[in-house]
Amino acid sequence: MLITSEDNSFIKKIKKLKDKKGRYEEKLFFVEGLNSVKEALDSDFKVEYVVVGEDVEFEFKGDFKLIRIANKLFKKISDTVTPQKIMAIVRMPVYREEDFIKEEGVYVIADNVQDPGNLGTIIRTADAFGADAVFTINNSVDIYNPKVLRASMGSIFHIPVIATANEVLYKLKGKGVKVFATHLKGEKFVHEVEIDKGTAFILGNEARGVSSLDFVDGFIKIPMTGRAESLNVSIAAAIFLYESQRQRLIKNKQNGIILKKYSQMR
Amino acid sequence: MLITSEDNSFIKKIKKLKDKKGRYEEKLFFVEGLNSVKEALDSDFKVEYVVVGEDVEFEFKGDFKLIRIANKLFKKISDTVTPQKIMAIVRMPVYREEDFIKEEGVYVIADNVQDPGNLGTIIRTADAFGADAVFTINNSVDIYNPKVLRASMGSIFHIPVIATANEVLYKLKGKGVKVFATHLKGEKFVHEVEIDKGTAFILGNEARGVSSLDFVDGFIKIPMTGRAESLNVSIAAAIFLYESQRQRLIKNKQNGIILKKYSQMR
Incomplete structure (x- = not known):
């Protein structure tokens, strides 16, 4: 399934993570780019979603949901001017x-x-x-x-x-x-x-x-x-x-x- | 005299300094903010102009032209989102x-x-x-x-x-x-x-x-x-x-x- 609408509830949720308030409400944050996504998946952190653009190949397996979205939507959820079209949505760790x-x-x-x-x-x-x-x-x-x-x-x-x-x-x-x-x-x-x-x-x-x-x-x-x-x-x-x-x-x-x-x- | 128009030839010249090509054509560069302007004036560099906003007090004396421009024009010539309304236009040094x-x-x-x-x-x-x-x-x-x-x-x-x-x-x-x-x-x-x-x-x-x-x-x-x-x-x-x-x-x-x-x- 490909998400194409900015009004989709998942896109709305991810957009919130650009702001501190939204991140702490959801207890989620995101990292962008293939290297950072790999680092997240290799870590003890819980990756909830990997979000990729419509034409991105992504072979990794793991305990996360793979979400495919229209390339144009990356501009809405990314923090960069030229998004890399791959992003991991990660749960904030609880450290003592x-x-x-x-x-x-x-x-x-x-x-x-x-x-x-x-x-x-x-x-x-x-x-x-x-x-x-x-x-x-x-x-x-x-x-x-x-x-x-x-x-x-x-x-x-x-x-x-x-x-x-x-x-x-x-x-x-x-x-x-x-x-x-x-x-x-x-x-x-x-x-x-x-x-x-x-x-x-x-x-x-x-x-x-x-x-x-x-x-x-x-x-x-x-x-x-x-x-x-x-x-x-x-x-x-x-x-x-x-x-x-x-x-x-x-x-x-x-x-x-x-x-x-x-x-x-x- | 206060420059108020974006079409003024001085403003056009300064705007060029945002780009490398314009800087090397003019052999000039600019620094922004009071501290940097003071550093430039205290140095051996040749300061050609000090550009200030309409409401900026500037007491320093020296071998430079003081140019006063409308505050709104700073957005056009500054590299920052919230300009400090003071800028020195400096001649590039010639080093051997x-x-x-x-x-x-x-x-x-x-x-x-x-x-x-x-x-x-x-x-x-x-x-x-x-x-x-x-x-x-x-x-x-x-x-x-x-x-x-x-x-x-x-x-x-x-x-x-x-x-x-x-x-x-x-x-x-x-x-x-x-x-x-x-x-x-x-x-x-x-x-x-x-x-x-x-x-x-x-x-x-x-x-x-x-x-x-x-x-x-x-x-x-x-x-x-x-x-x-x-x-x-x-x-x-x-x-x-x-x-x-x-x-x-x-x-x-x-x-x-x-x-x-x-x-x-x-």
């Missing part, structure tokens, strides 16, 4: 954040980060460098925003990304995890502080910085010698995550542990 | 790339980088970490694209950003600068290679990677233990630039040199 908070973990906390490209890139980078979770607090952009998901390049399916409240900082500290932020009043450079494990990095809003400074255990500086006064938040997160990874590698090498790609280091 | 290629320099080369946000972020990060120049080759997005300039946050006025050809790689190598790229066949991690100075990092296209592999002296790996298969190009550039900076800091510390913000380290 306590399950991911551990003494030796590495975390990123996005505090009122507004730009979806920045948040998506932070998620992708946290995944690449083996972080244990990404938390968003204080009115950050929605983690299921289509632009966040596009920039995250499927990493949302690899590591827990949890929209939560400031209390997560207490929970981290309760486990002995040290929370760092970058700040001009920081006394040490990021490479001078031990951040290989049991460490969280809180990233502030692009314009206003970190709003939850009371929770911060230590301020660190990223060494900048040029004339740019600041870094993009996703770049700052990457420096922290890379430096944490570098420190783990060096310790592991000292202990005779060799890094394997795709293996857990901790 | 040889002047910036030196034995001890640190460089980033963007090879067919297509996304303007990525290129702008690379420029901003190169500035922050004290790189000597950014070169673009092989059909990268135009360095004066308004979205590049917005993401670069004024750094285009701080370090030389030069659109050039592959030959720049010969020139760098002629000075003894080593050219590195990230690649799966890299044998060493970025922190295991000496990249404090006399080093250039070539970044490939978001989808296809580096096209000029013949020029590369060494392949390095960025240590990734998670499931993300790659990093955003601007993140990869940042890791290289940060690691280079970290190595310089450590050497300088060993030599008793203290980092000063805004001072040249080399």
